[in-house]
Amino acid sequence: MGTWIKRIVGLLALAVVVVVGLALTKPDTFAVERRISIKAAPDAIYPLLADFQQFGKWSPWEHLDPAMTRTFSGPASGEGSVYVWKGNSDVGEGRMEIKRAEPPAKVLIKLDFVEPFASQNMAEYTLSPKGAETEMVWRMTGPMPFVSNTNPPTIMLSVPALLIAMAYPWAKRVVSMPQAVLGVAFSFGIPMAFSAVQGGQAWSLEAVSAAVPPHAWWLLLGNLFWVLAYDTEYAMVDRDDDLRVGIQTSAITLGRFDVLGVMAFYLVYLGSWALLSQMLGLGHVALLGTALGAGQALWHYTLIKDRSRDGCFKAFRLNHWVGLAVFAGIALALALR
Numbered sequence: 001m002g003t004w005i006k007r008i009v010g011l012l013a014l015a016v017v018v019v020v021g022l023a024l025t026k027p028d029t030f031a032v033e034r035r036i037s038i039k040a041a042p043d044a045i046y047p048l049l050a051d052f053q054q055f056g057k058w059s060p061w062e063h064l065d066p067a068m069t070r071t072f073s074g075p076a077s078g079e080g081s082v083y084v085w086k087g088n089s090d091v092g093e094g095r096m097e098i099k100r101a102e103p104p105a106k107v108l109i110k111l112d113f114v115e116p117f118a119s120q121n122m123a124e125y126t127l128s129p130k131g132a133e134t135e136m137v138w139r140m141t142g143p144m145p146f147v148s149n150t151n152p153p154t155i156m157l158s159v160p161a162l163l164i165a166m167a168y169p170w171a172k173r174v175v176s177m178p179q180a181v182l183g184v185a186f187s188f189g190i191p192m193a194f195s196a197v198q199g200g201q202a203w204s205l206e207a208v209s210a211a212v213p214p215h216a217w218w219l220l221l222g223n224l225f226w227v228l229a230y231d232t233e234y235a236m237v238d239r240d241d242d243l244r245v246g247i248q249t250s251a252i253t254l255g256r257f258d259v260l261g262v263m264a265f266y267l268v269y270l271g272s273w274a275l276l277s278q279m280l281g282l283g284h285v286a287l288l289g290t291a292l293g294a295g296q297a298l299w300h301y302t303l304i305k306d307r308s309r310d311g312c313f314k315a316f317r318l319n320h321w322v323g324l325a326v327f328a329g330i331a332l333a334l335a336l337r
Contacts, residue, residue, distance in 0.1 A: 030144040038134050042127040045134055046104035049125045051077035052096065064090040077101075092116045096123075111140070153199035153208040154192050161188035172247040179235065179250045183227030187220040215276055222272030229265035229297075230319035232258065233304055236312040259304055266297040266322075273326055282333040289329015293322045 038045060048054045052072055056062045068087030074080045078101040086093040093115040099122075100108040109123045121142030128135045165185040171178035191212045199211035228250060235242070235251035236258055242249050254261040270290050277286035300319075303311040 029141060031139065031141045033137060033139045035135060035137050037130065038136055039132065040134055042104040042129055042134050045127055045136065046107070047077070049107045049127075050081075050098065050101050050103065052081055052083035052098075055083075061091065064088075078103075086115075089116060150196040151199040151211075152201055152203045153211045154195040156203065156205075156208055157188070157192045157195055157212075161185065161192065164188065172249070174248075176248050176253040177228070177250040178248060179228050179231040180224065182231060183224035184220070186227050187223040190220045190223060191216045215280060218272065218276055222269055222276065225265045225272070226269040226323065229262050229269060230316050230322075232262050232265065233300070233312050233316040233319070236262075236304065236307060237309050237316065259301070259307070262304060263297070263301055266294075266300070270294050270297065270326070277330060277333070282330060285333040285336060286329045289326050289332070292325035292329070296322045296325065 048058055053076070062068075065087035068085055068091055071084040073082045073084075074097075077098075079098050081098045083096045084094075085091065092113060094111065094113040096112075097110045098107060099110050100106070105127050107125045109125075111121045111123050113119045113121075119142060121140055124137075124139045124141075126137040126139070128137070164181060168178065168181050168185060171181040175181060194213065194216045195208065195211040200207055232250040232254070235249035239249070239251045242252060250261070251258050270293055274287055274290040277290070296318075300315040300322075303315040305311075
């Protein structure tokens with residue numbers, strides 16, 4: 001048994017070294033390019049690129065969701081033309097705007113995705129005549145925020161963060177509350193955010209300590225209890241399945257005290273962040289956000305008290321509003337300073 005544990009730890013350490021090593025070589029931007037030759041003149045192709053309402057004639061992406069909603073604004077074509085869409089999980093939600101149009105050679109589009117994830121990129125179409133054909137080049141560029149593009153203290157913190165995240169699947173077999181492992185993994189972004197903003201260029205534990213103040217670690221600890229709260233709600237949904245599979249969860253460990261445990265986790269999370277906000281001088285505005293979060297936590301009690309799958313899943317699914325309320329109170333308090 002000890003040999004297998006050593007092998008697993010060794011493989012995890014090797015994986016971390018490989019991932020961090022690869023990340024260190026990555027640039028802070030990406031570029032993707034595709035080319036195609038079209039049997040048509042640039043003058044015939046350009047109008048299809050400079051007019052968003054013509055995209056349906058040639059773009060396969062336009063047909064992934066027949067019910068997708070489209071809104072066009074600005075000029076009918078060319079610079080300033082805007083296309084906003086919203087659809088299913090295949091197309092997501094976003095906005096395109098033509099930032100530069102050079103007929104019949106080039107169209108530059110600013111592409112902003114909202115769903116399934118937020119991103120801001122630039123897409124460029126370039127048309128070049130090649131005899132009887134036209135070579136069209138599509139090129140997309142955008143930011144690629146690897147942790148390696150921050151600073152040494154943040155990169156150092158990313159190593160234990162990655163190890164903890166990788167350990168989570170195994171934790172379900174050996175830890176009675178694996179949600180705590182997940183909570184640490186999720187919450188490690190807090191000290192890493194402090195380090196990314198305040199860190200220097202030294203590779204040392206002293207540099208990490210200087211970049212990450214003590215209250216960042218207390219925020220991590222408090223946030224851990226938020227993860228315990230909402231992920232226990234989710235574990236309550238899957239309790240019967242998890243028992244059959246034979247994995248451990250906080251809902252199984254807490255047993256008949258699961259609802260009480262969730263509310264206690266909320267109390268520790270909201271109470272610790274409220275206390276820290278006052279110690280950091282954020283005043284009553286931050287407390288207002290915490291109070292709104294507490295109100296939602298009480299509403300969650302009404303959803304989970306009967307332990308129905310639908311109620312527990314709804315509480316889990318809507319939990320981001322608890323965090324948003326706390327965040328909004330802190331952000332507003334800082335803005336009013």
